[in-house]
Amino acid sequence: MSRFSFQIRAVAGRARCAVLHTPHGEIQTPAFMPVGTKASVKGVTPDQLVAASASIILANTYHLALRPGADIVAEMGGLHRFMSWDRPILTDSGGFQVFSLATLNSIDDDGVTFKSHIDGAVLRLSPAEAVEIQEKLGADIIMAFDQCPPLPASPDLLRQAVDRTIRWARDCRDAKRRDDQALFGIVQGGLDLDLRCRCLDEIVKLDFPGYAIGGLSVGEAPEEMAAFLNEFTHRMPDDRPRYLMGVGRPIDILRAVNTGVDMFDCVLPTRNGRNAFAFCDAGFVRIRNSRYKTDPRPLVENCDCYACSHFSRAYLRHLFLAGEMLGPMLVSLHNIAYYQRLMRRIRETIAAGTFHELLAAFAAFEAGLTTTVDNEDAE
Structure with a gap:
């Protein structure tokens, strides 16, 4: 070859x-x-x-x-x-x-x-x-x-x-x-x-x-x-x-x-990660938001990346508010893993003939028909 x-x-x-x-x-x-x-x-x-x-x-x-x-x-x-x-x-x-x-x-x-x-x-x-x-x-x-x-x-x-x-x-x-x-x-x-x-x-x-x-x-x-x-x-x-x-x-x-x-x-995965924006299918989780002060859940549910497997939203929010460099590192890592998982889903749905269903779901998120995007202002 x-x-x-x-x-x-x-x-x-x-x-x-x-x-x-x-x-x-x-x-x-x-x-x-x-x-x-x-x-x-x-x-x-x-x-x-x-x-x-x-x-x-x-x-x-x-x-x-x-x-x-x-x-x-x-x-x-x-x-x-x-x-x-x-x-x-x-x-x-x-x-x-x-x-x-x-x-x-x-x-x-x-x-x-x-x-x-x-x-x-x-x-x-x-x-x-x-x-x-x-x-x-x-x-x-x-x-x-x-x-x-x-x-x-x-x-x-x-x-x-x-x-x-x-x-x-x-x-x-x-x-x-x-x-x-x-x-x-x-x-x-x-x-x-x-x-x-x-x-x-x-x-x-x-x-x-x-x-x-x-x-x-x-x-x-x-x-x-x-x-x-x-x-x-x-x-x-x-x-x-x-x-x-x-x-x-x-x-x-x-x-x-x-x-x-x-x-x-x-550069979006790491740039947004450094700014406390975590990607999910429906948009972003803005981890600085006050609603996450005592939130024990992972950054994004059903994500198996290192950040989501080990740390809570409350801890990640603390890192950003305290100016600790670990916060941007962990959210950047999550975002990179999210993108790689998205590309794998794209490849799998193309192979299975269901890609257009995946595209339609994201188009619905984009149009605001179904969304979990975090719209609350950060502190």
């Missing part, structure tokens, strides 16, 4: 479950990748990630290139050894962060000149350099360098971003040297279906082993994104993994899976 392969195991409408084989193990899809921005998923150890059933994590090329630097990571044996994670890793190209975090100096058809958000140093990033950095980091899946405009964006900006994304994808393909990494292409074009299709057609000609949908969840309404994906996702090659970048609300994941998306990433 080759180092990388993608095999579809079951379908339900356009939703599909599959297995993606990589040098560091297989990934059951649909899959959600916890985000380890700086080679660390905030507040969660690698062993805890494994216990929560995470099969792949995402690391951030932009941040790691600035600190500690790709050369240091390579000298330490690559990202897997550096962060003690022996399962698959995906690194982004740094493009989104260059356009969203850094002070942008100039952009041209060959790359981007920008100032570091850390120390203001003037830096240059080209498609070839983005690939070189990711090859030094050593992730299993690496991403092409692209231009990601915010939404809404003018037609001229979207066309310019698509033209550069196509050119840069070709440059990334030509710069790639390692055969133990899979380089995924990224499709841009905002909510303009014709522009997206033009970008997709050109990117597919480059024959990448996987394709990502970039430039969504960057300002448009969730309903707009869902409607667009319903018209677009099925046009992507059906024999390659499809990755929707930066989307993480459970209902958005389910709707995207329904269109044929296979892979997701988002």
Whole structure:
């Protein structure tokens, strides 16, 4: 078997479950990748990630290139050894962060000149350099360098971003040297279906082993994104993994899976965990609420994660009010476990032909037809 392969195991409408084989193990899809921005998923150890059933994590090329630097990571044996994670890793190209975090100096058809958000140093990033950095980091899946405009964006900006994304994808393909990494292409074009299709057609000609949908969840309404994906996702090659970048609300994941998306990433599980928001099917448990002061129940009923198996809502609330770091760690761990359990349910219902029932249940929660979302104000 080759180092990388993608095999579809079951379908339900356009939703599909599959297995993606990589040098560091297989990934059951649909899959959600916890985000380890700086080679660390905030507040969660690698062993805890494994216990929560995470099969792949995402690391951030932009941040790691600035600190500690790709050369240091390579000298330490690559990202897997550096962060003690022996399962698959995906690194982004740094493009989104260059356009969203850094002070942008100039952009041209060959790359981007920008100032570091850390120390203001003037830096240059080209498609070839983005690939070189990711090859030094050593992730299993690496991403092409692209231009990601915010939404809404003018037609001229979207066309310019698509033209550069196509050119840069070709440059990334030509710069790639390692055969133990899979380089995924990224499709841009905002909510303009014709522009997206033009970008997709050109990117597919480059024959990448996987394709990502970039430039969504960057300002448009969730309903707009869902409607667009319903018209677009099925046009992507059906024999390659499809990755929707930066989307993480459970209902958005389910709707995207329904269109044929296979892979997701988002900071929501850990960011919300640090802010005392615990995910459940019907929304959130806001653990700071005064109603939980003497509540002996677990954070979320029928959850077998470490936090829910060992601690009460009263204790978790105490941790947050006391400023103890264990509180954010435990709720983050719960949220990661919740997401992995959700993805497992998605795969199981696709295989059983009942996925649309799961989607309908979450849509009902979203519409407020049945809900246990905690609406009481925190103290």
